[in-house]
Amino acid sequence: MYAEALKTGRKIFAVAPMIDWTDRHCRYLHRQLTAHALLYTEMIVADAIIHGPRERLLSYSPEEHPVALQLGGSDPAKLAEAVRIASDFGYDEINLNVGCPSDRVQSGTFGACLMKTPELVAECVVAMKRVATVPVTVKCRIGVDEQEPEAVLPDFLSRVVGAGADAVWIHARKAWLQGLSPKENREIPPLDYEIVHRMKRENPDVFLGINGGITDLDRAARHLTVMDGVMLGRAAYQNAGLLAEVDERVLGEAHREPDWLELRDAMMAYADRVIASGGRLNQVTRHMVGLFQGFAGARRYRQILSTEPTKPGAGPEVIGAAFAVVDLDAGAKQQAG
Ligand SMILES: Cc1cc2nc3c(=O)[nH]c(=O)nc-3n(C[C@H](O)[C@H](O)[C@H](O)COP(=O)(O)O)c2cc1C
Secondary structure, three states: OHHHHHHHHEEEEEEEOOOOOOOHHHHHHHHOOOOOOOEEEEEEEEEHHHHOOOOHHHHHHHHHOOOOEEOOOOOOOHHHHHHHHHHHHHHOOOEEEEEOOOHHHHOOOOOHHHHHHHHHHHHHHHHHHHHHOOOOEEEEOOHHHHHOOHHHHHHHHHHHHHOOOOEEEEOOOOEEOOOOOHHHHOOOOOOHHHHHHHHHOOOOOOOOOEEOOOOOOHHHHHHHHOOOEEEEEEHHHHOHHHHHHHHHHOOOOOOOOOOHHHHHHHHHHHHHHHHHOOOHHHHHHHOOOOOOOOOOOOHHHHHHHHHHHHOOOOOOOHHHHHHHHHHHHHHHHHHHH
């Protein structure tokens, strides 16, 4: 996928890995909106895959492809074992998290603090590549703490690429490992897109994607004039409707008007299947609240989806009732205009 993208110049648009957000139900929704975006799982810790409930952690719907599994860990042998186990599940890519700054992650010595030990990241990549049958990629920051991105990022990239990483996704800001919460670490350290663009110019043969603070598709498209890939996190989740335009506007596919009624029916049928297999309606609908921003009726839609799905006996019809209060035609015209 990445080698081909580099060869042909085809760009990759990705929805970022987000714990508690990009679970399988979220990805199923996103896939209804875009056929081509690469969808990431939440980070799953290698130890959890080795010792925990594999089926629950790793299974997903075939419709979600292409889907990349993000792993957390820093022990090459454990990461390799996790990759081996995950290979039965058919993910299209395995990604290593070198960007997450939470305390819980630091105490396990992985995530963003690995920016300080690029040689260990390289060992992890080598071990993962040895067993993987799909691309192995890394998601990183431009540096952490007192590190000078200009000094550390080129070395970090050359080591992980030298170890065999097929692509690197760079969150264009530093992480502060002490004193900032994970949320603050997504907002306070300043964005530095320029250094990420420069890394791409200096490494024309390496697939590099950019992430961080990209709020709409115009900005995404501008980054793609330099970068090979663009990854949106919060904007894609909180305003999922924008994904309906990704295939055409960002990836150059033929224009296709979003069919909201088809989406409604697909999500009702999906919710029905989730409930039939022991899940809850809210597990599906909680990801749908951010749809229809700017449409008449969106407020009422959000209200319905925020309150009704948790009521006893609530079923897929709640999705139908929520869609019914949105002026879908006017919204479509507004989006086109
Ligand atoms: C709720 C939430 C959970 C996140 N979980 C992860 C994660 O599991 N792995 C990871 O690499 N980054 C994680 N991130 C960071 C995002 O992948 C992304 O790098 C960050 O939000 C910046 O991109 P954005 O400005 O487009 O949101 C998370 C972000 C949010 C908002």
